[in-house]
Amino acid sequence: MDFSYLTISKIKQGLTNKDFSCTELVKYYLDRINALKELNAFITITEKEALKQAKNIDAKIAAGESLIDLEGVPISIKDLILTKGIRTTASSKILANYVSPYDATVVARLKERGAIILGKNNCDEFAMGSSNENSAFGAVLNPWDKTRVPGGSSGGSAAAVAADECVFSIGTDTGGSIRQPAALCGVVGLKPTYGRVSRYGLIAMTSSLDQAGPLTRSVEDAALVFQAIAGQDNYDATTSSRPVLNSLGSLNKSIKGLKIGLPKEYFKEGMSPEVEKAIKEANKKFKDLGAEIVEVSLPHTAYALAVYYIIMPAEVSSNLARFDGIRYGHSAEAAKDLLEFYARTRAEGFGAEAKRRIMIGTYVLSSGYQDAYYHQAKKVQAIIAKEYQEIFNQVDVLLTPTTPSAAFKIGEKFNDPLTMYLSDIYTVSANIAGLCGISLPAGFTENSLPIGLQLLGKAFDEATILQAAYQYQEATEWHNKHPF
Amino acid sequence: MLNIQEIEKLARLCRLELSAEEKNRYTEDLSAILAYVEKLQEVDVSYLDNTPAITENVLRQDMVVGISLEDQKELINQAPESKDNLVKTKPVF
Numbered sequence: 001m002d003f004s005y006l007t008i009s010k011i012k013q014g015l016t017n018k019d020f021s022c023t024e025l026v027k028y029y030l031d032r033i034n035a036l037k038e039l040n041a042f043i044t045i046t047e048k049e050a051l052k053q054a055k056n057i058d059a060k061i062a063a064g065e066s067l068i069d070l071e072g073v074p075i076s077i078k079d080l081i082l083t084k085g086i087r088t089t090a091s092s093k094i095l096a097n098y099v100s101p102y103d104a105t106v107v108a109r110l111k112e113r114g115a116i117i118l119g120k121n122n123c124d125e126f127a128m129g130s131s132n133e134n135s136a137f138g139a140v141l142n143p144w145d146k147t148r149v150p151g152g153s154s155g156g157s158a159a160a161v162a163a164d165e166c167v168f169s170i171g172t173d174t175g176g177s178i179r180q181p182a183a184l185c186g187v188v189g190l191k192p193t194y195g196r197v198s199r200y201g202l203i204a205m206t207s208s209l210d211q212a213g214p215l216t217r218s219v220e221d222a223a224l225v226f227q228a229i230a231g232q233d234n235y236d237a238t239t240s241s242r243p244v245l246n247s248l249g250s251l252n253k254s255i256k257g258l259k260i261g262l263p264k265e266y267f268k269e270g271m272s273p274e275v276e277k278a279i280k281e282a283n284k285k286f287k288d289l290g291a292e293i294v295e296v297s298l299p300h301t302a303y304a305l306a307v308y309y310i311i312m313p314a315e316v317s318s319n320l321a322r323f324d325g326i327r328y329g330h331s332a333e334a335a336k337d338l339l340e341f342y343a344r345t346r347a348e349g350f351g352a353e354a355k356r357r358i359m360i361g362t363y364v365l366s367s368g369y370q371d372a373y374y375h376q377a378k379k380v381q382a383i384i385a386k387e388y389q390e391i392f393n394q395v396d397v398l399l400t401p402t403t404p405s406a407a408f409k410i411g412e413k414f415n416d417p418l419t420m421y422l423s424d425i426y427t428v429s430a431n432i433a434g435l436c437g438i439s440l441p442a443g444f445t446e447n448s449l450p451i452g453l454q455l456l457g458k459a460f461d462e463a464t465i466l467q468a469a470y471q472y473q474e475a476t477e478w479h480n481k482h483p484f
Numbered sequence: 485m486l487n488i489q490e491i492e493k494l495a496r497l498c499r500l501e502l503s504a505e506e507k508n509r510y511t512e513d514l515s516a517i518l519a520y521v522e523k524l525q526e527v528d529v530s531y532l533d534n535t536p537a538i539t540e541n542v543l544r545q546d547m548v549v550g551i552s553l554e555d556q557k558e559l560i561n562q563a564p565e566s567k568d569n570l571v572k573t574k575p576v577f
Contacts, residue, residue, distance in 0.1 A: 101558045237542045306521040317498065324499075326573050331564035338574045339499070347501035355500055356513055359491070362498045363514065373521065379529035418516050 003028040005164050005482055008073055008221050015061060015072050022054040022061070022072040022116075029074045029118055033165045039141045041150075041160040043079045044087050045119040050074065053116045070228060071114025076166040078157050079120040080127050081212065082201040083107050086117070090203045091135040092125045094323050094330045094349025104201020105233045106170055106212045113228050118166050122156030125351045126320065127177055127205045129153050130423035133414050134353045141410070142185060143483040144449055148407040151181030151423075157215045158185035162483055168216040168225055172202055174209045175308050176402075176427025179439035182215050183402035183452025186441045186481070188469070189215045190222045191427075193436040193459045195240040197226075198233035206315040207238075209308075209431045218479055219440060219470040223247045226462060240460065247463035251470040256290030258468060261395035265301040266426060272405040278443035278451040279401050282472065286399065289471055296391055296398070300384045304429040307384065309421060310364050310377035311432075316354075317361030323349060356417060381432050388433035392458040397468050400426050402439040402452035426454060436462045440469050441478035450478075485515050 001020050014020050030047055057072045082088050082100035084107075089095045103111065111117075124134040132140040132155025140155040142148040143163040150159040154171030158181035161169050171178040173191035182189025190213045197212050204210060214225035230244045262283070267276070283293055325331035325345030332348055335341035350358070364373035391398070404425060413420040430437035435456050442453035453472075457465035473479050491511050495502045502510070551559075557569065565572040 098562070101555060101562070234544075237544065239542075241542070300527070303524055303527060306524050309517060309521050310524070321499075326563065326565075327571055328562035328564075335574065338576050340501075341574050342499040343495075343501040346499055350500070352506075352509075355498075355502075355506070356510060356517075358498045358500065359494050359510060360514055360517055362494055363486075363518070366494075366497065372525070376524050376527075376529060377521075379532050380524050380527050382532060383527065383529070417513055418520055421517075421520075 005217060006167060007218050008070065008167060008224050011073055011167065012067060015067060018061065022057040023051065025072065026050050026054040026074050026116060026118070029166055033118065036163050036165060038146070039143060039159050039163060040122055040138050041140055041156040041163065041165055042076065042119045043089055043091065043122050043137050043156070046086055046117055050116050050118050057114070067114065069113035070110060072116065073114070073167050074116045074118050075110065076118050076121050076157065076160050076169045077107060078123050078154050078169065078171045080123055080172055080203045081107060081170060082203070083117065083120065086120065088120065088203070089137070090126050091123050091137055092349065092351065092354070093136040094346070096136065096330065098329055102201065105198035105235055106229045107201065109229050110170070121154070121160055121169055124153035124155065125354055126203065126316070127153040127172055127174060128316070128353045128357055130176070130180055130420055131408070131413065132156065132181070133410065134351055136351055139410055142407045144186065145407065145447070147409055148449070149184065149410055151184035151407065153177040154215060155181045158182050158187055158189070161185070161187045161215045161217060164482070168214050168221055170212055170229070171215050172210055172212045173431065174206045175312065175431050176424040178213050178215060179402050179427045179437055179452070179454060180423060182439040184407040184450065186450030186478070186483070187215055187217055188219055188222045188441070188479070189213065189439045190226055190462070190466070191430060191437045192226060192230060192462055194431070194434050195238050196230050196244070196436070196460060196462065198236040198239050200233055200235035204319040206312045207319065208315060209312065219466060219473045220251060222438065223251060223466045223470070226466070242460055245463045247466045250463050250467045253467060254290060255286070255468050255471045258291040258397070259395040260286055260291045260293050260468070261296035261391060261398045262293060263296050263298045263301060263398055263400060265298055266400045270404050270422070270425070271401060274445045275401045275403070275405060275451055279399070279453060282442045282453050283399065285472060285475055289475060291468070294395060296395060298387050298391060300380065300387050301429055303380050304384055304432045305421065305425055307377045307381045307432055308424070308428045309360070310373050311381065313357040313361030314365050314374050315361070316357045317365065320350070320354065320358055325349070353417070384429065385433040388429065388435060389458070397465055398456040400454045400456065402426060402454040406445045406449035406451055430456050434459050436460070436465060438465045438469050440473060443478060444481070486511055486518070
């Protein structure tokens with residue numbers, strides 16, 4: 001039996017037809033994770049629990065019971081998302097031994113639907129980074145080229161999905177942390193609209209922007225997982241009460257007449273020629289599929305990244321204030337008083353990028369600077385959000401590259417934080433403006449590195465971007481190429 | 485441009501002990517980042533009154549929801565130091 005690169009529906013079919021057992025399936029992934037240890041995509045592997053759950057599912061199948069939603073589908077979870085009884089580290093030394101007493105709502109919903117958790121994925125510390133190099137558990141290697149980064153912060157998730165170490169992974173996206181690694185690893189990554197998926201149990205980085213979503217190998221799997229995790233949650237007051245539309249039903253519908261906007265500001269400078277070429281070809285493909293392409297202008301887009309690098313650290317500085325070494329997590333050995341104890345615990349526990357962001361955040365919120373930085377950024381955010389909302393009166397979706405270039409070398413941008421931040425230049429607007437977005441494979445560079453295209457949709461309209469993405473996927477072969 | 489004294493003050497506010505090397509590095513890094521975000525000052529926001537919210541408020545009753553003694557213990561057990569089912573901390577003074 002060839003288990004490689006299965007989709008959710010193939011797994012369901014295989015289990016139901018008894019082509020393979022759930023135990024065989026789980027063993028395939030566990031072996032794969034073991035064989036690909038070098039990629040460092042996992043921090044924790046839950047072998048025992050996964051095999052136990054597989055055994056129960058096999059018994060159910062043997063008894064002739066039918067399987068629910070995601071029953072028997074082996075998955076992994078970004079280590080920023082709480083899993084009851086399983087260590088959750090946020091890839092930080094400060095939480096290296098933390099075991100959560102409860103499940104995040106996304107995890108609970110996937111468990112209720114029968115998904116099997118294989119382990120927890122490496123990521124940038126507290127989701128801070130675009131290369132996965134900011135992990136206290138070491139860098140993750142890109143499966144397409146092990147000298148390159150997988151992107152970040154959900155780098156372990158993207159690498160694990162691309163390398164077939166799981167069927168899908170749940171990541172989080174605050175400025176591009178699902179879409180950017182998805183693009184760099186050649187997989188699909190969906191960032192739902194803020195408020196669509198519960199943040200309960202996500203270790204908070206930027207509470208006003210964080211959102212969980214799936215990284216998958218196909219658009220239909222992204223839609224399936226999205227349907228499973230989306231919806232209001234009593235534990236997260238920012239989840240919307242709007243009903244979740246069924247995005248699965250519309251995947252197969254033609255996109256003839258769909259209006260796609262190309263924001264000219266995205267194509268100004270800084271894009272690698274190979275990415276530009278791939279996006280041009282994608283344009284043509286969408287035209288062939290009957291979509292209408294129009295150039296649009298979003299002049300304030302140029303400010304989105306600067307807005308992000310004020311609002312995000314501001315919230316980081318407050319969210320990370322809870323790590324005091326007293327209630328949980330790493331605790332400093334010796335200190336003369338409480339103040340020294342806090343400062344030492346945090347100095348020992350946080351990595352360089354976390355410290356950097358805590359300090360910027362504290363600076364932009366401090367008295368005398370709050371108006372000039374934080375309040376100004378919130379106002380510019382509102383202008384950007386309005387501009388994007390209005391553009392969706394003219395077009396149904398926006399098409400852009402996901403990243404300016406394909407995967408970069410490990411170490412290439414590590415010592416230059418500002419250059420690293422520019423990796424999020426095309427993804428950050430979706431978070432700032434409260435939109436949904438998806439990245440999907442759209443070609444390869446000469447060096448066989450994946451290139452991603454991004455579709456942005458208006459708030460709560462995941463169905464349309466998923467439909468457009470699916471139609472493009474079905475007309476192309478990119479998603480069928482794998483690193484090995 | 486930030487100077488070392490400002491970085492030291494910030495570090496105190498952030499409850500972070502920094503080495504001499506870190507102080508130098510963050511002086512440089514933070515100055516570069518602040519120079520980048522400076523461009524927001526170009527944007528005319530004068531026609532906006534207050535900091536506008538782009539999300540909606542969701543209200544609920546303010547109710548106390550208790551947790552089991554077992555869960556309570558589990559939470560307390562996360563603390564590096566505890567005594568009599570209470571979290572133990574260093575003296576403030």
